[in-house]
Amino acid sequence: MxxxxxxxxxxxxxxxxxxxxxxLCVDIDGEFVVLQGxxxxxxxxxxxxxxAYAVNTxxxxxxxxxxxSAGNTxxxxxxxxxxxxxxxxxxxxxxxxxxxxxxxxIRAVNGNSVSTFSGASSAIECPTKYPIP
Numbered sequence: 001m002x003x004x005x006x007x008x009x010x011x012x013x014x015x016x017x018x019x020x021x022x023x024l025c026v027d028i029d030g031e032f033v034v035l036q037g038x039x040x041x042x043x044x045x046x047x048x049x050x051x052a053y054a055v056n057t058x059x060x061x062x063x064x065x066x067x068x069s070a071g072n073t074x075x076x077x078x079x080x081x082x083x084x085x086x087x088x089x090x091x092x093x094x095x096x097x098x099x100x101x102x103x104x105x106i107r108a109v110n111g112n113s114v115s116t117f118s119g120a121s122s123a124i125e126c127p128t129k130y131p132i133p
Contacts, residue, residue, distance in 0.1 A: 023051075023126040026076070026091060028103050029119035033061060033078065033089075034126060040095065043071035053080050053087075067095055074098060074123075085109040091121050098123040 024035040035051040046066035053059050063078025074095040080087040086108045093101035103121040108114050 024123055025126040026093075026123040027121055028089065028091070028105070029117075029121070035065075035076075038065075040065065040074045040098075041067050043067050044069040049076070049078075051078075058082075063089075071095065093121060093123055 022037050022039075024038045024040075026033040026035065031054065033051055033053050035049045038049050038051070041047045044067070046064055048062070048064045050060070050062045053061050059080050059082040061078045061080045063076055065074065065076035067074050072095055074093045076091045076093075078089055080089070087105055089103055089105040091101060091103045093099075099122040101121040101123075102118060104116065104118040106114060106116050
């Protein structure tokens with residue numbers, strides 16, 4: 001079984017995304033989100049972000065993230081609106097390692113059906129620069 005970080009690195013090399021040094025790549029069960037020019041906030045703080053969702057459902061995202069007051073958890077939530085549906089996601093990562101975390105994603109298709117799925121998540125600084133899909 002590949003590690004989540006290995007999956008993010010492989011995806012970063014195989015798929016075009018908006019990544020450059022200083023961007024944060026968040027692995028969402030083999031797909032990933034690129035938070036442009038983003039570093040987790042200091043403990044007890046939150047800050048917004050903009051970025052791109054890559055691989056199977058490319059699109060723009062926006063959301064916010066917080067580091068717990070204890071400084072041991074990094075949480076982010078974002079929305080993605082694409083032709084195939086509207087997605088809302090919540091990611092919970094141990095901090096500062098940003099590995100061994102989890103995510104929950106909710107997908108709504110034109111208000112007719114809703115599905116929820118969850119899985120493993122991790123994050124790393126994006127390894128290089130790629131064009132936005």
